[in-house]
Amino acid sequence: MKRLSKKRLTLAVVLVMTMIISACSAGNSNDEGTGSEAPLKVNIMTMYYTAEPPGPDNVVVQEFARKTNTELNITWVSPNSYGDKVNVTLASGDIPDLMLLDDPFTAQVRTMVQQGAFWDLTPFLKDYPNLMKFPEDSWTNTKQADGNNYGIPRVRPVEGGGFPYIRKDWLDKLGLAAPTTTDELYTVLKAFVEQDPDGNGKKDTIGYAGFVDQNGMAYFSTLVNAFTHTTGDWKEVDGKLVNVNLLPEMKEALQWLNRAYNEKLIPEDLAVLKNSQAKDMLKAGRAGGFQDTVEAAWEPTEELRKSDPNADFLPLVSLNGYVNKDSGFFGMFAIPKTVPEEKMKRLLELMDYGASDEGSDLASFGIKGTHYTEENGVKTVTEQAKKDIVAQQALGQVFIKYDKYLRAYRSGMPNDMLERNKKIIDEREKVSVPDPSTGLYSETNVTAGTELRKKIQDTKTKVILGKVPMSDWDDYVNKLKSDPDMLKITEEINASYAKRQEG
Incomplete structure (x- = not known):
C-alpha cells in the first residue's frame, strides 16, 4: 500500500509540473504578454522611398510583428505609381486592412466615405494615447466633410517644412546678415552672383537654384508665399477665401522673379530644371540657395564639407514675417468597413504601438546595436x-510617432547643427501660417482645376522669363476674375470653408 501511495504521489507531482510548464509555455508564447492568442493577420498597402522595398522576411518587419503578435503582409508600392494603385484598389473593392490614402480628399475617397466604405474612427481614437499625441492640426486637417476622421494621419511635423536656405559661409565672407525680407534676400543673392563668394576669381556662381514646373511655382513656391503671406493658393480676405493669383501681391512676386531672372540671380533654365540638377548645383558649390525642409540643408552641406569644412547652408526662419506651417500629415491610413469592429480596434492598437517611442524607433531605426548606435540621443x-533596408523611408512610413523636431535631424549631422535647427523650428512656430484650404472640396476644381492651374502657371512662367510684358499678367488676371471655372471653384471652396467653420 505504501508503494502504491508513492506511485500515486509521483504521478500527481508529474501532472502538476506538466500543467505548470504548459501554463508557462502558453503565457510566454511571445515576450509581450499576448498569451496564446493567435497572431492577427494584417494586410497593409503603403509606399516606400528606399531603393527597394523590404521583403516579407525583413528582420525588422518580423521583429515588429513578433512584438505586436501580428502577421504583417505589406504591399509596397513605388511613390511614382502609388496614386494609380490607390485608384485601382479602391475601385476593386478588395481593400487591405490598413491602406495608405496618399490624398484623402480625392473625389473617389470622398464618395466612398459618404457611402460608408471606411470606419469612422472618431469615437474610438481617445482610447489610443500615442495616436492622441499627434498634433491637433493632423487630425483637423484630415477630417472629411462631415467633420469626422476616417483615417489615421501619416503624421508629419507642422514646422520645419520647405523654405529657403542659403550659404551662411558666403554671407559671413561678404559681411552680410541672414535676410529677413524678400528685399534683403534680393540684395544677398545679387552679392552671391557679383562678389565672388567662393573666391575662385570667376563670376560663376548663381544666387538661388529655384525652378518652376507646368503645374505651379514648385521650388519658388514659398518665396512667392512670402509676398502673398499665405500658404497655398487661397488667402482669407474679409472672411472669404480669395485665390492668390487675383491679388496684387502675386504681381509683386512675379516682378521680383522677373528682375532676378534678368540679373541672372536665378537659373536661366528654370522652366525645365529638375530637382536633381538643382541639387547638383548646390553640391558643386555653384548655387547659394534653395528651397527644402530644415534638415535637408544638411545634404549639400555634408557634400561640400568634404572639400570645404566651413561650408554651411542656413535654413531661414522667415521672410516678410512669413513662413509656411504644414498640414501635419502626408496621407492617412484608412480601415475598410469590411473589417470587423474587434479587428478594427486591434488595428488601432497596432498603429498606437507604432506611434510609441519603442514602436516608432523599431520601425525607423531597427534594432539597437545592430542597425544603429546612439550617443547623446x-x-x-x-x-x-x-x-536590411531599415529606414524611416520604409517601415517608418507606416509606423511613426509625432516628433516636433523630425525635420531637424539627418544621419551624420553634427550636434551643433541639430541644436541650431531645433531653434529655427521653435522660431518658425511663432509666425508660421497654415494653408486655409487644406481639405476643402470643389467639384469644379476636380474637373477643371488642373487645366486652369496649368494655364495660370504658363502665363507666370512667360512673365518671369520676359517672354511677355508684365501688362499681360494684368490682362490675364482681369480675365481670371470673370472666368467661369475660377468663379465656380471660388464659390465651392468658400461653401466648403463656411461649412468647416461652422463645425
Whole structure:
C-alpha cells in the first residue's frame, strides 16, 4: 500500500509540473504578454522611398510583428505609381486592412466615405494615447466633410517644412546678415552672383537654384508665399477665401522673379530644371540657395564639407514675417468597413504601438546595436541597416510617432547643427501660417482645376522669363476674375470653408 501511495504521489507531482510548464509555455508564447492568442493577420498597402522595398522576411518587419503578435503582409508600392494603385484598389473593392490614402480628399475617397466604405474612427481614437499625441492640426486637417476622421494621419511635423536656405559661409565672407525680407534676400543673392563668394576669381556662381514646373511655382513656391503671406493658393480676405493669383501681391512676386531672372540671380533654365540638377548645383558649390525642409540643408552641406569644412547652408526662419506651417500629415491610413469592429480596434492598437517611442524607433531605426548606435540621443545608422533596408523611408512610413523636431535631424549631422535647427523650428512656430484650404472640396476644381492651374502657371512662367510684358499678367488676371471655372471653384471652396467653420 505504501508503494502504491508513492506511485500515486509521483504521478500527481508529474501532472502538476506538466500543467505548470504548459501554463508557462502558453503565457510566454511571445515576450509581450499576448498569451496564446493567435497572431492577427494584417494586410497593409503603403509606399516606400528606399531603393527597394523590404521583403516579407525583413528582420525588422518580423521583429515588429513578433512584438505586436501580428502577421504583417505589406504591399509596397513605388511613390511614382502609388496614386494609380490607390485608384485601382479602391475601385476593386478588395481593400487591405490598413491602406495608405496618399490624398484623402480625392473625389473617389470622398464618395466612398459618404457611402460608408471606411470606419469612422472618431469615437474610438481617445482610447489610443500615442495616436492622441499627434498634433491637433493632423487630425483637423484630415477630417472629411462631415467633420469626422476616417483615417489615421501619416503624421508629419507642422514646422520645419520647405523654405529657403542659403550659404551662411558666403554671407559671413561678404559681411552680410541672414535676410529677413524678400528685399534683403534680393540684395544677398545679387552679392552671391557679383562678389565672388567662393573666391575662385570667376563670376560663376548663381544666387538661388529655384525652378518652376507646368503645374505651379514648385521650388519658388514659398518665396512667392512670402509676398502673398499665405500658404497655398487661397488667402482669407474679409472672411472669404480669395485665390492668390487675383491679388496684387502675386504681381509683386512675379516682378521680383522677373528682375532676378534678368540679373541672372536665378537659373536661366528654370522652366525645365529638375530637382536633381538643382541639387547638383548646390553640391558643386555653384548655387547659394534653395528651397527644402530644415534638415535637408544638411545634404549639400555634408557634400561640400568634404572639400570645404566651413561650408554651411542656413535654413531661414522667415521672410516678410512669413513662413509656411504644414498640414501635419502626408496621407492617412484608412480601415475598410469590411473589417470587423474587434479587428478594427486591434488595428488601432497596432498603429498606437507604432506611434510609441519603442514602436516608432523599431520601425525607423531597427534594432539597437545592430542597425544603429546612439550617443547623446542622436542615432547613427550602421551599414547593416542599409543591407536590411531599415529606414524611416520604409517601415517608418507606416509606423511613426509625432516628433516636433523630425525635420531637424539627418544621419551624420553634427550636434551643433541639430541644436541650431531645433531653434529655427521653435522660431518658425511663432509666425508660421497654415494653408486655409487644406481639405476643402470643389467639384469644379476636380474637373477643371488642373487645366486652369496649368494655364495660370504658363502665363507666370512667360512673365518671369520676359517672354511677355508684365501688362499681360494684368490682362490675364482681369480675365481670371470673370472666368467661369475660377468663379465656380471660388464659390465651392468658400461653401466648403463656411461649412468647416461652422463645425
